[in-house]
Amino acid sequence: xxxxxxxxxxxLKERFGxxxxxxxxxxxxxxxxxxxxxxxxxxxxxxxxxxxRRFRMLYDLTAIDERVRRHREGQPESDFTVVYHLLSYxxxxxxxxxxxxxxxxxxxxxxxxxxxANWYERExxxxxxxxxxxxxxxxxxxxxxxxKGHPLRKDHPARATExxxxxxxxxxxxxxxxxxxxxxEDWGLAPGGEDTDYMFLNLGPHHPGTHGLxxxxxxxxxxxxxxxxxxxxxxxxxxxxxxxxxxxxxxIPYTDRIDYLAGVLNNLPYVLAVEKLAGIEVPDRVKVIRIxxxxxxxxxxxxxxxxxxxxxxxxxxxxxxxxxxRERMFEIIEAVCGGRMHPGWFRIGGVAxxxxxxxxxxxxxxxxxxxxxxxxxxxxIMKNSLFKARTKGVGAYTLSEAxxxxxxxxxxxxxxxxxxxxxxxxxxxYDWFDFEIPTAREGDCYGRAVVRVEEIRQSMRIVEQCxxxxxxxxxxxxxxxxxxxxxxxxxxxxxxxxDHFLGVSWGxxxxxxxAAAGVEGAKGNNSYYLVSDGSxxxxxxxxxxxxxxxxxxxxxxxxxxxxxxxxxILGSIDFIxxxxxx
Amino acid sequence: MSQxxxxxxxxxxxxxVMMSIAAGLIWVERRLLGLWQDxxxxxxxxxxxMLQPLADVIKILxxxxxxxxxxxxxxxxxxxxxxxxxVLLVFAVMPFAPGIVVAxxxxxxxxxxxxxSLGVYSVALGGWASGxxxxxxxxxxxxxxxxxxxxxxxxSIMGVVMMSGSFDLRRIVEAQRGLWYIVPQFIGFAVFLVAxxxxxxxxxxxxxxxxxxxxxxxxxEYSGMKFGLFFVGEYLGITLIxxxxxxLFLGGWYGPVLPPVxxxxxxxxxxxxxxxxxxxxxxxxxxxxxxxxxxxxxLPLSLLNIVVTGGIMLAAR
Numbered sequence: 084x085x086x087x088x089x090x091x092x093x094x095l096k097e098r099f100g101x102x103x104x105x106x107x108x109x110x111x112x113x114x115x116x117x118x119x120x121x122x123x124x125x126x127x128x129x130x131x132x133x134x135x136r137r138f139r140m141l142y143d144l145t146a147i148d149e150r151v152r153r154h155r156e157g158q159p160e161s162d163f164t165v166v167y168h169l170l171s172y173x174x175x176x177x178x179x180x181x182x183x184x185x186x187x188x189x190x191x192x193x194x195x196x197x198x199x200a201n202w203y204e205r206e207x208x209x210x211x212x213x214x215x216x217x218x219x220x221x222x223x224x225x226x227x228x229x230x231k232g233h234p235l236r237k238d239h240p241a242r243a244t245e246x247x248x249x250x251x252x253x254x255x256x257x258x259x260x261x262x263x264x265x266x267x268e269d270w271g272l273a274p275g276g277e278d279t280d281y282m283f284l285n286l287g288p289h290h291p292g293t294h295g296l297x298x299x300x301x302x303x304x305x306x307x308x309x310x311x312x313x314x315x316x317x318x319x320x321x322x323x324x325x326x327x328x329x330x331x332x333x334x335i336p337y338t339d340r341i342d343y344l345a346g347v348l349n350n351l352p353y354v355l356a357v358e359k360l361a362g363i364e365v366p367d368r369v370k371v372i373r374i375x376x377x378x379x380x381x382x383x384x385x386x387x388x389x390x391x392x393x394x395x396x397x398x399x400x401x402x403x404x405x406x407x408x409r410e411r412m413f414e415i416i417e418a419v420c421g422g423r424m425h426p427g428w429f430r431i432g433g434v435a436x437x438x439x440x441x442x443x444x445x446x447x448x449x450x451x452x453x454x455x456x457x458x459x460x461x462x463x464i465m466k467n468s469l470f471k472a473r474t475k476g477v478g479a480y481t482l483s484e485a486x487x488x489x490x491x492x493x494x495x496x497x498x499x500x501x502x503x504x505x506x507x508x509x510x511x512x513y514d515w516f517d518f519e520i521p522t523a524r525e526g527d528c529y530g531r532a533v534v535r536v537e538e539i540r541q542s543m544r545i546v547e548q549c550x551x552x553x554x555x556x557x558x559x560x561x562x563x564x565x566x567x568x569x570x571x572x573x574x575x576x577x578x579x580x581x582d583h584f585l586g587v588s589w590g591x592x593x594x595x596x597x598a599a600a601g602v603e604g605a606k607g608n609n610s611y612y613l614v615s616d617g618s619x620x621x622x623x624x625x626x627x628x629x630x631x632x633x634x635x636x637x638x639x640x641x642x643x644x645x646x647x648x649x650x651x652i653l654g655s656i657d658f659i660x661x662x663x664x665x
Numbered sequence: 666m667s668q669x670x671x672x673x674x675x676x677x678x679x680x681x682v683m684m685s686i687a688a689g690l691i692w693v694e695r696r697l698l699g700l701w702q703d704x705x706x707x708x709x710x711x712x713x714x715m716l717q718p719l720a721d722v723i724k725i726l727x728x729x730x731x732x733x734x735x736x737x738x739x740x741x742x743x744x745x746x747x748x749x750x751x752v753l754l755v756f757a758v759m760p761f762a763p764g765i766v767v768a769x770x771x772x773x774x775x776x777x778x779x780x781x782s783l784g785v786y787s788v789a790l791g792g793w794a795s796g797x798x799x800x801x802x803x804x805x806x807x808x809x810x811x812x813x814x815x816x817x818x819x820x821s822i823m824g825v826v827m828m829s830g831s832f833d834l835r836r837i838v839e840a841q842r843g844l845w846y847i848v849p850q851f852i853g854f855a856v857f858l859v860a861x862x863x864x865x866x867x868x869x870x871x872x873x874x875x876x877x878x879x880x881x882x883x884x885x886e887y888s889g890m891k892f893g894l895f896f897v898g899e900y901l902g903i904t905l906i907x908x909x910x911x912x913l914f915l916g917g918w919y920g921p922v923l924p925p926v927x928x929x930x931x932x933x934x935x936x937x938x939x940x941x942x943x944x945x946x947x948x949x950x951x952x953x954x955x956x957x958x959x960x961x962x963x964l965p966l967s968l969l970n971i972v973v974t975g976g977i978m979l980a981a982r
C-alpha cells in the first residue's frame with residue numbers, strides 16, 4: 084500500500100521544513116502528516132501539482148472531533164482535525180494530511196485544487212461546523228437547512244432519547260414550510276438567460292428515474308438542461324454517528340445498509356480496517372469465503388444495475404430477467420448466510436459460520452446458469468441499436484476529469500484506465516486469483532455499461548476459482564479479540580473465562596489507533612477509516628463511499644443535454660442513494 | 666323504418682364490440698407481457714384472470730373523482746373524453762366485412778386522418794390543463810410528435826389510394842381481392858406501421874408518457890375514470906391502427922374458408938399482438954432522435970414511395 088513508509092513525509096519535510104511537518108504512526112501504514120493550518124493549502128497544492136508522485140485524486144476529505152479523545156500521543160493540539168486523504172495513481176500510494184483547528188476556526192477551501200472537494204467540504208461543514216474560506220457555495224448538504232447543530236460533534240445527541248420529546252409548534256412548522264420555498268438564487272442558479280426565463284423542474288425527491296430519494300433541480304430552456312443542482316441527504320441515517328455508539332461487532336449489520344445492493348461487500352472494508360487495528364490475521368479459508376461472497380454480491384449488484392438501466396431507457400423486460408437471475412444468486416446467499424440483501428455475515432477475524440453442506444452444488448448451478456443469460460442480454464440490450472443510440476457519446480468524461488472528480492470503480496475504468504484495487508493493491512487474498520480488469524475507452528454511458536457487463540463475467544471466473552480451490556480450515560481466527568475462547572478452555576482457567584465474559588458482554592476492546600481499509604466495491608472504491616480510542620466502540624467511523632463523488636459529477640455531465648439523457652446518465656453511473664447519504 | 670333499426674343495431678353493436686375489445690386488451694396485454702417477461706400477469710380474478718378488466722373498471726369508477734386545485738378544471742375534464750370520442754368516431758367508417766359498416770363514407774381515409782389529428786388535442790390540452798411541469802413537457806412532446814408523424818402517416822397511405830383509386834375504405838379492401846397491398850406497397854406499409862405506433866404513443870414512441878423520465882407525462886395528474894379514459898383511448902387507438910393496417914394493406918376481410926369478419930379480426934389481433942411485443946422488446950429513443958427519424962427517414966421514404974408508385978402506374982397505363 085505504501086511504497087517506502089515515510090518517503091512522502093520526508094519529501095514534505097524537505098520542502099516545507101522539518102518543523103512544519105509532524106509525522107504520525109498509523110496502524111494501516113498510510114503516511115500521515117500533520118501540517119499547520121497556515122501551510123495546509125500549499126502542502127496539498129504541492130502534493131498535487133509539484134510533487135513527483137502527483138496526488139491527482141482527493142480520495143477523501145473528512146474531520147475528527149478530537150475534544151474528548153484520550154489516546155492521541157504525539158499528535159499536535161487540536162479540537163477539530165481536518166483529514167485529507169490523497170491518492171496517487173502514478174506511484175500507487177496514499178498520503179493522509181491532517182490539520183488541527185480550534186473551535187470556531189475555519190480553513191482555506193481546496194476546491195481550487197480538486198473540484199471534488201466541494202461536496203466533501205460541505206459535508207464537513209454540515210457535520211462538524213468547520214468553515215471553509217473561499218468555498219463557492221458552503222451550505223448544508225446532508226442535513227436539512229433548518230437543522231440546529233452539527234451532528235458528528237461529540238456533544239450532539241446521537242439518538243432521540245437524548246434530545247427530549249419532539250415538538251412542532253406553529254411557528255416552527257411555518258419556518259420549515261418557508262424553508263422549502265424554492266429560490267433559484269439560494270442554490271446558485273440564475274433565474275433566466277438573456278431573453279428567456281428558465282423553467283425550474285424538481286426531478287425528485289420522488290421520481291421513478293432517480294432510484295430512490297434524490298432531488299435534482301433542473302433549470303430548463305425547453306427540454307435542454309441549462310444548469311442543475313443535486314440535492315442529497317434524503318436518505319441520511321447517520322451511519323457514521325451510529326458507528327460511535329455501536330460496539331465493533333454490532334456495527335457490522337449497519338455497513339450492509341450503506342450500499343444496500345452489495346451486501347457483504349460493505350462488511351469487507353469495515354472488518355479489514357478493524358483487523359488492521361487489532362492486528363488480526365485471518366485463516367485462508369476465511370479469505371476465500373469472503374472473496375467468493377463478495378464477488379457474488381458484485382454480480383448481484385451489476386445484475387440489478389443492468390436491468391434497471393435498461394428500464395431507465397424504456398426497455399421494460401430486462402429488469403424481470405435480471406431480477407430472476409438475482410433470485411438464483413440469493414438462493415446461494417440464503418443457504419450460506421440465512422439472509423438476503425443484508426446478511427451482515429462477515430465478522431471481525433472471520434465469517435459468522437462455516438459454509439453449509441451442498442454450497443458447492445448451488446454455486447456450480449449458478450455458474451452454469453448465468454452465461455447463457457448474459458449472452459441473451461448482450462443481444463437484447465447491448466447490441467440493440469436504440470440502446471446504443473441512447474448511450475453512445477452521452478455523458479462522457481475524460482480520464483483526467485474523472486480523476487479530478489474522484490471517480491472510481493467501473494466509471495473510472497470506462498475512461499480506459501485500468502485501475503482496480505483487487506489488482507493494484509490486492510487485499511484479503513485477491514492476489515491468488517486469475518482474472519482481468521475490463522476497460523472501455525469512451526467514458527460515456529455505453530462504455531460504463533460495457534465495463535460492468537464484462538465485470539460480471541470476470542467475477543464469475545473468480546467465484547469459479549473459489550469453488551475449485553476452497554481451502555480447508557477454520558472459518559474464524561483464534562485471536563481473542565475476534566472470537567470467544569474455545570469452550571473447553573473457559574472451563575479450565577479464570578483468565579479465559581473473563582475474556583469470554585467481556586467479549587460477549589462488552590464486545591472486544593480494540594487497541595487505540597487509526598486505520599483505513601478500502602476495497603473495490605461494486606460501485607467503486609469503498610473505504611472505512613476507523614479511529615479507535617481503546618474502547619469497545621469506535622471513536623470515529625468514516626465511510627468513504629464511491630457514489631458520493633460520482634453523484635457530484637452529474638451537473639457537469641448533463642449540462643446542455645436534455646431530460647432523457649439525464650436519466651440515461653443517472654442509470655449509467657450506478658449509484659445507491661444510501662451509499663451517497665449514509 | 667327497418668333501415669333505421671339496422672343502423673342503430675350497427676352503431677351500438679360496433680360501439681359495444683369496440684369498448685369490449687378495449688377492456689379485454691388490458692387483460693391481453695398484461696398476460697402477454699407476463700408471458701414474455703417470465704412472470705404470470707393477472708391470474709386471480711375469474712378464469713385465467715380474464716375478469717381483471719372488470720375488477721379494474723369497478724375500482725376505477727369507485728375512486729374519488731379528483732381534480733387538482735391548480736388545474737384548469739373544464740379543460741382538464743374535457744381532455745380525456747376527446748381521445749375516446751375521436752377514436753370511436755373513426756370506427757364508424759371501418760368496413761369489418763361486406764355489409765358490416767356503420768357509414769360507408771367515400772372519403773373514409775381522409776376522415777380517419779382528420780379524426781386522428783383531433784386526437785392530439787386530448788393529450789395537448791390534458792397536459793396543459795394539469796398545471797404540472799411534467800405534464801406540460803409531455804404535452805409539448807406529444808404535439809411535436811404528432812405534427813411530425815401525421816405528415817408522413819397521410820403520405821404513406823397515398824400509394825394505396827393511388828392504386829385503388831379511392832378514399833373509400835370499402836373500395837380499398839375490394840381492390841385487394843387479388844393481391845394484398847402489403848406486397849406492392851411494402852414501404853407504405855412499413856411507414857404507416859411506424860407512424861401508427863407513434864400516433865398511439867406506445868413504446869418505443871411513448872415519449873409523451875415516458876415513465877422513467879416524466880413520471881407519467883401528460884396524464885401525471887389524472888386519476889379515477891379520467892385516467893381510465895386515457896387508458897381506454899390508448900387501447901382503442903391500438904385497435905384502430907391495427908384495423909386500418911388490416912384494411913389498407915392486408916386485404917381487410919379477405920381470406921379462405923373462415924367467414925370474412927373472422928378473418929378481419931384475426932388480422933387485427935395479429936397486429937395488436939405485434940404492438941404489445943414491441944412494448945416488451947424495445948427501449949425508447951430520445952425525443953430529438955424520434956423527430957429526426959420522422960423527418961429525415963420516414964418522410965423521404967413515403968415521398969419516394971408515392972413517386973415510384975405513380976411512375977409505375979403511369980408506365981403501366
